[in-house]
Amino acid sequence: DAGVIQSPRHEVTEMGQEVTLRCKPISGHDYLFWYRQTMMRGLELLIYFNNNVPIDDSGMPEDRFSAKMPNASFSTLKIQPSEPRDSAVYFCASSLAGELFFGEGSRLTVL
Amino acid sequence: RKEVEQDPGPFNVPEGATVAFNCTYSNSASQSFFWYRQDCRKEPKLLMSVYSSGNEDGRFTAQLNRASQYISLLIRDSKLSDSATYLCGLGGPGYALNFGKGTSLLVTP
Numbered sequence: 001d002a003g004v005i006q007s008p009r010h011e012v013t014e015m016g017q018e019v020t021l022r023c024k025p026i027s028g029h030d031y032l033f034w035y036r037q038t039m040m041r042g043l044e045l046l047i048y049f050n051n052n053v054p055i056d057d058s059g060m061p062e063d064r065f066s067a068k069m070p071n072a073s074f075s076t077l078k079i080q081p082s083e084p085r086d087s088a089v090y091f092c093a094s095s096l097a098g099e100l101f102f103g104e105g106s107r108l109t110v111l
Numbered sequence: 112r113k114e115v116e117q118d119p120g121p122f123n124v125p126e127g128a129t130v131a132f133n134c135t136y137s138n139s140a141s142q143s144f145f146w147y148r149q150d151c152r153k154e155p156k157l158l159m160s161v162y163s164s165g166n167e168d169g170r171f172t173a174q175l176n177r178a179s180q181y182i183s184l185l186i187r188d189s190k191l192s193d194s195a196t197y198l199c200g201l202g203g204p205g206y207a208l209n210f211g212k213g214t215s216l217l218v219t220p
Binding site (some may be wrong): 045097098100103 | 145153154155156157160198200205208209210211212213219
């Protein structure tokens, strides 16, 4: 079975540009999570959805970040405008109210 | 104070050694506890859940101490392939997990 699928795997962009990260959760999972990982701050929860509804977005750093889940099989995390401090690995994870399954991550570098 | 704290290490141990990590947490409302393993430049993967009564899976033993608010992971007979970063994850009333920064383990020949 396919796991959590994220795209792009790597993105290099310039400060000020819009970045869109995509995630396809495991079919049947009703929870979807966006995490960000850096050396300094570790793995931080940004936002999570249950049945496509955002439940807790208190981890979203600021208004430059937004996330949507238009249907059960797709979610996006958008950063506009991007800044160098947004450079990190962004993980999407899904679950069925239990173990979290992570995607391979999107490594973002903002120059 | 961060909600979930781990000693970053690195823990350098020889093959065959026993090594233990702790993870302390500040939120007494935490309801679920997990250990995840993360290899370099890979995603975290569940190693084991941590139950109130403690649990064992082969060479790995996890324990929960609610009174002192920590969980532990014991690895016996370390293998080279155990080298990784070990993250503890704690869940509250929802199903999102808060993770520690991880403990790095390097098992040497």
